[in-house]
Amino acid sequence: MGNGFSQFIFNRFRKNEMHLHELKYLFWECTLRCNLNCLHCGSDCAKDNTAKDLPFEDFLNAILPLKKVYKSDSITIAITGGEPLLREDLPKCGLELRKNGFRWGIVTNGYDYTPEVHQKLLTSGMGSITVSLDGMETNHNWLRANNQSFQRAVQALDLITSSKRLNSDVVTCVNKKNIDELETIKEFLISRQVNAWRLFTISPIGRAVQNEDLCLNPTQLKQLMDFISSTRNDKRITVNFSCEAYLGKYELKARDTFFFCRAGIQIASVLIDGSISACPNINRCFIQGNIKKDDFLDVWSNRFQVMRDRKWTKTGICKNCRAFKNCNGGAMHMWNEKKDSIMSCIHHNISSIISSP
Numbered sequence: 001m002g003n004g005f006s007q008f009i010f011n012r013f014r015k016n017e018m019h020l021h022e023l024k025y026l027f028w029e030c031t032l033r034c035n036l037n038c039l040h041c042g043s044d045c046a047k048d049n050t051a052k053d054l055p056f057e058d059f060l061n062a063i064l065p066l067k068k069v070y071k072s073d074s075i076t077i078a079i080t081g082g083e084p085l086l087r088e089d090l091p092k093c094g095l096e097l098r099k100n101g102f103r104w105g106i107v108t109n110g111y112d113y114t115p116e117v118h119q120k121l122l123t124s125g126m127g128s129i130t131v132s133l134d135g136m137e138t139n140h141n142w143l144r145a146n147n148q149s150f151q152r153a154v155q156a157l158d159l160i161t162s163s164k165r166l167n168s169d170v171v172t173c174v175n176k177k178n179i180d181e182l183e184t185i186k187e188f189l190i191s192r193q194v195n196a197w198r199l200f201t202i203s204p205i206g207r208a209v210q211n212e213d214l215c216l217n218p219t220q221l222k223q224l225m226d227f228i229s230s231t232r233n234d235k236r237i238t239v240n241f242s243c244e245a246y247l248g249k250y251e252l253k254a255r256d257t258f259f260f261c262r263a264g265i266q267i268a269s270v271l272i273d274g275s276i277s278a279c280p281n282i283n284r285c286f287i288q289g290n291i292k293k294d295d296f297l298d299v300w301s302n303r304f305q306v307m308r309d310r311k312w313t314k315t316g317i318c319k320n321c322r323a324f325k326n327c328n329g330g331a332m333h334m335w336n337e338k339k340d341s342i343m344s345c346i347h348h349n350i351s352s353i354i355s356s357p
Contacts, residue, residue, distance in 0.1 A: 007326055010258045018265050018308045023300055026075055027269035028059055029280050031082040035111050037145045040173055040208045051272050056093045059270055062291035072101030085112040091124040098125030105129050110156030111149055118159045128167040131156055135178035161193040169196035174224055175214045182227050190236050200242045204343055218349040229253040245346035246327035263332040264307025268300055278307060285337035307332060316341025317348055
């Protein structure tokens with residue numbers, strides 16, 4: 001069966017999923033405080049961020065009605081930030097989520113992931129964890145703007161991989177400085193017993209807009225796709241490109257499934273101020289409500305139409321794109337408040353230097 005027919009079937013599946021919009025993954029932006037000052041931060045977090053942490057009770061009360069419609073263990077709560085480990089009550093929050101049947105995990109830079117924290121989170125029922133490693137020591141520390149960040153992240157990885165209870169992976173934000181050391185990073189991760197690796201590009205949002213060393217050019221994008229495609233034959237580690245873009249000829253070569261931006265379809269978020277949206281990096285113009293005045297279940301069930309019917313994205317470079325039926329306007333985080341054109345398109349950029357069937 002060729003990719004063309006498989007893609008056709010997948011597009012029908014995607015349309016059905018948009019219609020059903022069953023919630024499967026819920027981000028909780030529990031804080032905007034962070035212990036690092038990363039050059040690529042999409043949320044522009046800082047150590048002295050003045051935004052107050054969202055009280056856990058507010059978040060829990062907002063999501064408990066989901067149990068009327070969903071089996072609670074069918075929804076995974078991904079606790080993110082900022083850096084979630086800065087919340088001293090994180091183990092308590094996790095334990096309450098687990099008591100109510102929700103699976104949960106965190107996304108962390110690993111800087112404060114100590115043996116004591118590791119044990120507390122395991123005891124509280126944490127089932128998954130994602131750690132960022134953005135290069136070998138020099139490049140990771142450069143991107144994270146901290147000379148200890150690499151070693152701290154590696155110490156976190158060693159703790160995490162020692163536990164057989166956790167589903168874990170490493171994410172790497174590929175940029176102009178680390179693009180040529182991907183093979184070295186891969187071998188290093190394998191040596192630390194990491195078995196799942198996801199690679200992202202850096203989007204022109206947040207602080208990344210101000211740093212031209214971050215976003216890959218078309219030649220480097222192709223280099224990244226070729227690296228992932230060839231590395232997926234390595235049985236020692238599972239490697240996938242993220243779900244951030246349609247890849248044309250690299251679909252199913254650089255990841256397991258066809259592109260599908262599930263924001264607002266199967267993915268929601270509760271942001272630091274109680275706002276209800278999809279992925280936290282999506283522009284605030286796409287906010288659908290707020291748990292302080294709206295019922296979360298009602299918002300999820302009856303709003304989000306801007307994400308469930310994306311015909312409006314057929315504009316700008318997407319207007320006459322032959323891949324639109326497969327891409328459906330790309331990833332939602334690449335659209336700004338004007339909604340007049342996608343900010344960057346990996347498929348378009350790669351296609352500018354190669355012929356894409």
